[in-house]
Amino acid sequence: MLIKIGFDIELGVTAPTALIYMLRVHPSRAADIQAGESFTISPPLATDHYTDAFSNHCARVHVPFGVSRVRLRNEAVVFDTGWPDPVSPAAIEHAPADLPVETLQFLLPSRYCEVDSELLQFAWGKFGGVPPGWQRVQAICDFVHGHLRFDYQSARATRTALEGYRERTGVCRDFTHLAITLCRCMNIPARYVTGYLGDIGVAPVPYPMDFSAWFEVYLGDRWHTFDARHNIPRIGRVVIARGRDAADVPITMVFGVNTLERFEVMTDEVLPVAA
CATH class of the missing domain: 2.60.40.2250 (Immunoglobulin-like)
Structure with a gap:
């Protein structure tokens, strides 16, 4: 297409x-x-x-x-x-000692992703019992998708993952920051992506088109796309930029x-x- x-x-x-x-x-x-x-x-x-x-x-x-x-x-x-976003249920999770060194920066705290916060203990308590790999990342997406309420009126450029977790509201960048942070808490490399995502294959949304945010995690031998905001495979993502969080990709x-x-x-x- x-x-x-x-x-x-x-x-x-x-x-x-x-x-x-x-x-x-x-x-x-x-x-x-x-x-x-x-x-x-x-x-x-x-x-x-x-x-x-x-x-x-x-x-x-x-x-x-x-x-x-x-x-x-x-x-x-x-x-x-x-094609919709690929789904790879067999993609494995690596121990930090076995990860490619270039992925390690995506395990660390960053401007909007406070891995070294109360979210660390929460993540292990919530997702520690979930089978590692694809299933664990999907469980994180399911949680974030249900925990946050999407609301353009509540958008705030300074909101961090921890604040989003506490306030339980936000826009796509807030869903993404919280999911990234929870993945990093579980020692899964996660990076922020910004780009185009239109209403292709889904019902149109009742608000103006905007750039979108989603994230990628390193499982198996490559990066995989996840989207805690929509939480379903989508068609037609066009990447503009990648980074640790939104601060890297204004x-x-x-x-x-x-x-x-x-x-x-x-x-x-x-x-x-x-x-």
């Missing part, structure tokens, strides 16, 4: 400043992009492109004196298999006073044209 993705984001800024964005499709999906991305910055501004420690495509925009608004737009068509970050003036996201299946 083909999926049309894109966004239109406008920020009011106080110049001079710098703006960092992570808005391009992740390099791991570059081969799936049909005819490239149509990325524009208005007004045209000098931009430095770079790759961060997690292999994400990032950019720094130089905003000079006299510029009060920066508009970022993009459109692309991405090929996708149309969609935009401005070094100074700024306001969000426009925010529109598009993720739609491209339907075949009738003959």
Whole structure:
């Protein structure tokens, strides 16, 4: 299948400043992009492109004196298999001593994932008796999915996994942070993913499209996709960035006073044209 993705984001800024964005499709999906991305910055501004420690495509925009608004737009068509997230019930869990060293950073506490908190004891009490591996991670997703209430009105950029656990509400990033933290408490490497996830194969939701957050865990010999917010295999995920938590993958970050003036996201299946 083909999926049309894109966004239109406008920020009011106080110049001079710098703006960092992570808005391009992740390099791991570059081969799936049909005819490239149509990325524009208005007004045209000098931009430095770079790759961060997690292999994400990032950019720094130089905003000079006299510029009060920066508009970022993009459109692309991405090929996708149309298959739901793979399910691998036989995927095994590794002891920390046996994990690939590059996965170890995803066991540690991070900005929004307080592994060294009351959640550590809770996780072992709640999931210690669940068979290790895929079944244990799914049990964590089941718990988080039932424990938190999804509510856009309660969204808060500073909410941590522990606060989400206590407040029992949040948006997709809060579901993801709590699930990641509980996995790490159980010595299962877990990393944060942000990207596009449209209403493909499911009933449309009654609120505006947004970027989505889910997570990946290392089981067996590879990373596997899990989603505590939806808690079912979904179709059409398009990764933008991966990191330890949301702090590593900000969609935009401005070094100074700024306001969000426009925010529109598009993720739609491209339907075949009738003959």
